[in-house]
Structure formats: structure tokens, C-alpha cells
Amino acid sequence: MWCPEWSPRTNAAELGGNQEYTEKDSTLDLLYLTHFTNNAVQQQKEETFAVERLKLLKTVENLGVSYLKTTDQYVKKLDAEFSSLNFPFRTEADQKNAPPGPTEYEKRRKDHISHFILRLAYCQTEDLRRWFIQQEIDLFRYRFNNLNLKSKREFLHFNNLQYDTLSVLEKKKLSEKLINSSFAVSGITVEDQDFYKVPFQDALDLVRTRKVYLKDGFVYIPHFEIVTIVQNDFRTRLSKALALTARSLPAVQSDERLQPLLNHLSHAYVGQDYSIQKSIGKISLDQIEMLSTKSYPLCMRQLHRALRESHHLRHGGRMQYGLFLKGIGLTLDQALQFWRSEFVKGKVDADKFDKAYAYSIRHMFGKEGKRTDYTPYSCMKVILSNPPSQGDHHGCPFRHTDPELLKQKLQSYKVSPSAISQILELVKGMHYQLACQKYFELTHNIDDSGFSLNHPNQYFVESQKFLGGPGAVAGGKVDVKREDNATPKPSNVAPPQAPGPGNLSDQVDAEMTEDLDSFFQDA
């Protein structure tokens, strides 16, 4: 098994042309990483590997939001992407009959090298690390699940994941509890399979979703579910590895060939994060009301409404809306004025506002504390993190609002019944961003929005561009390359085409090379 972090091997393995693929590797084709060495990237080809892997990871990201990660659709689409990009994903049963193209060995090498290069690009900031780890873990889980039982056992064995198993007697005693703790565990499972007693800290995903029996700080996991444990272990190791890599980065950065590539890669991910407000100062506060009904995505419209009505928003709402406002171009002074004028109408007097809330607004703009310039939340972040609770108005309405209430809200915004049911269908299928895109199309009265929505500020910018308003981002490089989107958006409820990375057609940084450019247009 190729897993240097866990194996007794302590020597760093060299990347490059030497045959590192032992007999064990050919039976267990999962990816584990070698230690960083200084003469990593030697050839042009390897740059391409990295870029292809990035494309793969972005697909993983997009699919992960649109589909439940355990469904067949998800697996099929990921399979397709793997094979089209020539990454290894299943043990080739019979090498002799392998299709023409790269050999298994070559695919594995590509796997390794591309992961390694992306590590360099993505170790640099907390945000990048988090994103990279998340996608690599999803990738890992997908591949581990493709292993057969025997291979899984071998993998565990090889990696010294030693957990106690329950005796037959203990299993019998706990049998009912075990069955009631997980939909997937039946009486037969309890009888036939080994159950591992794992400290709960090693099985957080199962604990979080309450899919396992927890007693006295230990969870009891049937053999077939061991992937979650393994995945967590992988996460810890990858996280540590990235931290290590970050430390050796200065040495790499002196390599002139590597540096531009790394910049392009991490820039390509970050892409449009709306932290650089090109339209700063172009919006005046008295336009906000109008803008909220015309160009705000539903989540921000909801927050704005709540703020106007109760003259207050809780922390989650202030962050989500506050950063959005920063992204549309409000200056710090405007933001302070805006929030103060609302809060003062409520229970907060001007003094208290200055003491309690002004600090956090300045913080958002990077003028306090760590002085990080916080970036407005992307759709992914809004949908997946910090769900709203009682008294909150943040989050994604398509994700977090009761379908009935959502329906009423859309009705009050004069959306037609047929359109509402289309949106609700998308919501049911968990295609929240597509639902929001549909909402865009309806409120702007067009058939095809022409972009792939993944950020509330993107919604705003696109809307303003369409309406010719003040929030449209100025700048010479804006090139609305709509015609490059060869795959048309469905106008009815059809499963979405395999989305490529977020549309970066606009605001492409001049530093990007021609090749990388074309890579990231929607094919």
C-alpha cells in the first residue's frame, strides 16, 4: 500500500521516473503521498498533471454540492471525470485488455505528482488548505469505497489501524442498541461482522451525524463503515503534511519555473472572491433599497428585509450581509453609516453601536485585530456552514427555508406558479445554486442567465451588468465570453451537466498563461 505517512517506512521516496510501484501498490490503488523533495517538477508534462488534477478537484467540489456523495449519480459522474482526465480510479482487472492510452503506472505517477504540486500551491493560506483538504478527502473516500472488501482489509492491516473488536458476547449484549443506531446495521450485520471499538475522536463524522452507537466515549463501528475512520486519519495526516510543506515553501518559491505555475493554480481556485472591489464607492446608500429588490440574490434580500424590519441582525446575518455589502463596493464609512442608521432605529443607541458593533464592521474590512481582509461568502460557504437557528435570517433560503415558506415568499415576489414549482423541484434535488440561478432568470426575465452561479456577489454583478446599473464592475478586462459556454443551461428541470470550475471568463488575470486560460473555460 502506497502510504508513507502511515507505514513503517521512514525514508522519503523520490518522485520521478523510478519504479515505486510495488506489488502491494498494484493491488491497492489508493493514493498516498511521498515526502517533499526539492527537485520535484522537471517537466512541462507535470504542470499539465497539476492543472488536470485541479480540474478534477473542482469537479469533486461541484458534484459534492449538487449531489449526495453516496448516490449513484455522483459516483458515475466522478468516474467519467476520472477516466476522461486519465486518473487511476479502479484496479484494472486485466492489464492486457487495458484500453490504449496511459498505462496504470503512468496514471499513478500522474496521481502522485499532481497531488504533490497542488500541495505546494494550496498550503499557503488557511482557506486554500481547507479547500484542498476537503476535496482530497472526498476524492479519497470515493476511491476507498471503490475497493473491494479484501482490499479494504488489507489496507487497514497495512496501516496499523488497531482498534479493539467486540467479543461475541459483548456484541450480543449491545445488539439492539447497535441496530437502532444505524439504518445500515441489521441483526445480520451484528452477527456477521466485526465491530470495532473506536474512540469517538477518531470517528467524528459518524458522531456528528449520529449514525453510530456511542457509549462511554467509544463508538462501535461495523467493519463496512471503517472508511470514515480511515478518512479522518487521512485528513489529519494531510493537514500536518500541508503545514510542513508551507514551511519549506520559501525554498520552492526561489525556483523560477515553479513560481508562476503555483501562482496560477492558487489564483485559479480563488478566482473571483470579490475581495477586490473594483466598483468600490460606486454605490450610494440610497440606492441600496432599490438594489435589494432588483439585484440581490434571495439570501441577501431576505437579510436586508429582516434588517429593515427589526433594525437588527444577529452575528451570522451581520457577517453574511456585511461582507456582501463590502463585495458590492461599499466603503467602510458607508458600511458604518448604513449599519448604524438601521441599528439606531431599533434598541441600540448610537453610543452602544459605536462600542459594540462598529468594531466588528471595521474588523470585516480588515481594519482591526488580525487585519485580515475577510472575503464575502461564496454560495458553498453559505449553504454548507453555520446553518441558521431560531432568530437567525442568514443562510441560503433554498437550502434552509421550509419549502412551504419558500413558496409563499416567492409568491409574494410575484413569481409565477410554474416557475415556483420548477424552483421547488430543484430544491428537492438539492440543487440550491441552480434554484437560485432560476430565480435570477425569472426576476430578470431571461431564459438563460449565461453564468454558473457560485457566489452571491457574482449574482449581484451579473444582475447589474444586465440592468446596466452602477454595481457593474468596471475594468478593461471584462469580457463577457458567453459564447464560449458551449453547453447550454437547461431551461427545464434536467440534471445539470457536469459543471466545470466556476466560470472565470470575466476578470481573467493578465498573468495567466494562454494554456491555463483555455483550461478553465467551460469546455
Add this chain to the structure above:
Amino acid sequence: MIHLEMANAVYDQASLPDLLPLYYRRLFPFPQYYRWLNYGGVTKNYFQNREFSFTLKDDIYVRYQSFSTQSELEKEMQKMNPYKIDIGAIYSHRPNQHNTVKSGSFQALEKELVFDIDMTDYDDVRSCCSAADICPKCWPLMTIAIRILDRALREDFGFRHCLWVYSGRRGVHCWVCDEAARKLSVTARSAVAEYLSLVKGGDETVKKVVLTSPIHPFIRESLMVVEHYFTQYALLGQDIMSSKEATDKVLGLVPEDILFLSATCYWLSLLSVLKELLGDFKTEKNPEKRWGRLKTIAQIKSTTVKKGQYFDKEIMLQYCYPRLDVNVSKGLNHLLKSPFSVHPKTGRISVPIDLKELDCFDPFDVPTISQICEELDLPRMAGEEEPLEDTKESDKEPGEKRKMRDYKRTSLAKYVKLFDQFLEEMARSRKGELIKKSDLQKNF
């Protein structure tokens, strides 16, 4: 016997500047406080690297306070007389020197696992109060929350040292002090909080609890607690099945196919029974009987279509199950109000809650700072003896001796005693661990 007169002192926030110095000089249990946060001195600089934050008069807020010794803590608090005290994490360096540390190196390392249950989060299901108000009718929600969470933390997670504290106004806090808890990562804390969360959704969500089969043992245990309190608290106290308005709210959580009896074929056989039950339901005025009808309907439903079969349990949980703020629990550097801190708005001291007497706990009986300050001045009752001194105490200055026993003359005494018991438990645990470790090392 210490005689505690019902102090006539009415609390007034304006008198805090006078009361706080008295409180911090003569009543605040510094030795116990230090004993707690020092955790047996097992880890070097554990106390010294702990962040405290103070809110001073006029809402001046100071963070990154830290102290080398108990004495330094005492002196500083007696100098600053904070209105509020918050406890934060244990950092990699002394918090009061964090500006001298290279950016990025100053990290929060450990902290107790904490929970904050706030009555405001139940506003949509309590009819007696809203916002910051509480009353005996809605207080049972806190009792239920403590029972459910404490059981889970002990039996499911194996934590043994959970300190439950009244926040002083509208809720309770829990400090899980086990070593394993203090070392939990952010991800782990959020996983624990999610495991304990059943009520999901904000203002926009109507149905906040959805159960699927099989029902997890944790949910079963929690339901047992809720069921124990449900009749008294919800049906009688909160009247959730009395007025039309309240009942309609409950019915809003019942699956539509029950309410409107869509006559699909699996219903036909039971249609007449259900119709009768629903009719009964509408005419029945007694809330307990009404609830009984709903439960029967749920039972019948569970024999047919499985979807929505647990609606009666879901209703009980939505009305009673603890609502915790995940964000409070998951942050390693989150600051939480300190036990024995004063609540400026109510004057009440943030005291530990005795779980053995949980059902009798009355937040309105918790001493206020004005009350205990007044009790200090009460003359000693005849026959009241000075407690026997142990050798340690006789080494101290007479002033200190008096200081150490002052709180004992007030209503604060029993709460400090509770705290002492809690600390004693932890000390015993630590000792047990050390013995275990040294046993393991005796490899003969």
C-alpha cells in the same frame, strides 16, 4: 448553623460600583477558583496562559488578561472591579503578552468544552415569556436541557466532570472539565454539539424536528426525559393544547395526510376510526386528553405509512428538547461568562447548580450581590461558633482568615460548597489517573 435572613436588599445596577469591591474583597471564592483553573498544576503554565476578559464600568471591554498567580488575579480583580468576567482559552503564550509573539504563533491550545442554553432560543415555543424574561412556567425547559445533556455527556461521551452553572439571567452554562474534553479540537467540539442537536432551523422553518427510523438510542433516552416532564410543563403549564391558537400551532407540526385524511387506499380501513378520533379531538377540551388522542392517532399511523409516523415525538421534542448554540461550543477561543461572575442586569451570581436537587432549583432564589453583601453585615446569631481551624488557616493573617470564611456567612456558602465538591471529584480523578499511569510503567 449559619442563619440566613431573607435579605431585603433589592438589587439596583447603579449600586454595582459600591457592591463589587465588597464582593471581590470578601466574597469571591478565589482559592477555589484558582484550584479549578490550575487543574492540579499538572501542565506547566496552564493557569498563566489562560485568557480572561473583563467588562468594566461604562462597557469598557478588555481582553487578553492573564495572571501568574492566584494573588495576582485577586489583586487585579480587586483593582478593576469588573462588571463581568469571561473565561477564554489556554494559549501557547501568556495572553497579556500576545503582542510580543510572532504573528501566527499565538494560538489557543485548550479549553473546557462548553454549552450555553439560552431561554431566548425557545421563544417560538413558550407562551409565558419572551426575550430575556424567565418565569417558573418556562424554567422547566432548563431542567429538561440539563438532564438530557448531562446524561449524554456522561453516558455517551464518557465525560465525568461537568459543571452546570446558572448564567444569572435567562439560561444555563455547562463547563466540561475532563482532560479529554479540554483537548478536543474545533472539529470534535462541533461534532459533539451536532450530535446533541435535534432542533434545527430558524424563523423560516416550521417543523424543526424530523425523526427517521430507527430511532437512535440517544434520542430514545432524551425522549424519556421529555416525556417525564411533558404533561406538567407543556400541556398544563404552557397550555399548548388549550387555546385554538396554541393548538393550531401544534397541529401545524402534524403531517398533512393526517389532518386532511387523504383517502388513499391504505387509509380506507382506518378511515372511520381516524375520523372518529379527529372528531373527538376537536370536541375534547381537556388538554391531556387531547394530547392522548394525538398520540393514539400517531400509533395508528405508524402501522400504515411510515413517513411522518413519529409526529407526536417530534412535537414533544420541538417544544422541549434543548436548543444549544453550536458556535459557542465549537470555538476554541470562545469567551464564556465565568462562574461566580455577577450578572449586571439582574445582580445574580452565576452559581453552580446541584444536579441532585435539580427539580428544586429556583433561579429566583439565587442570591444577588446586594443580598449577599447585606448578609455580610448581619450580626452573628448567638451560639454561632467560629468553625474549627485547621493548621493551614492558622498560619494566615487574621484579616485573611476572616476573608476566607466571610462567604460562609452568606447565601453564597452552599454554592461554594458545591463547587468544592466538584473540585474534589476532579482531584480524585487526577490522582486515580496518576496511579494508573505509574502502575503501567512498572514493567517488571
